Amino acid sequence: MIDPDSGKVSVLRELDFDRRNKYTLEVIGVDAGTPRSLSGTATLVIDILNKNDKKPHFSPATQRAHVTEDALPGAHVIKLVASDPDSTSG
Numbered sequence: 001m002i003d004p005d006s007g008k009v010s011v012l013r014e015l016d017f018d019r020r021n022k023y024t025l026e027v028i029g030v031d032a033g034t035p036r037s038l039s040g041t042a043t044l045v046i047d048i049l050n051k052n053d054k055k056p057h058f059s060p061a062t063q064r065a066h067v068t069e070d071a072l073p074g075a076h077v078i079k080l081v082a083s084d085p086d087s088t089s090g
């Protein structure tokens, strides 16, 4: 939010880079001039910086594999894949 008196811009609610990584605001400043007030505009672009705040996870959480008892060392058993909801860029 923008404080209309001080001009300070502050966070109003929780941010999440992985949902939205940029905010563009059109700002209007109005003076108290008489007999008519004047105004000026600016564009404020705010880039959200990513934090590593989400755990990687396996899907499904329980996985099962089979391997014969005579499998040789180095024999392939299963390939596990985890995904990370945190975006890698940013």
Ligand SMILES: [Ca+2]
Residues within 6 Å of the ligand: 017, 018, 050, 051, 052, 053, 054, 086, 087
């Ligand atoms: Ca994140």
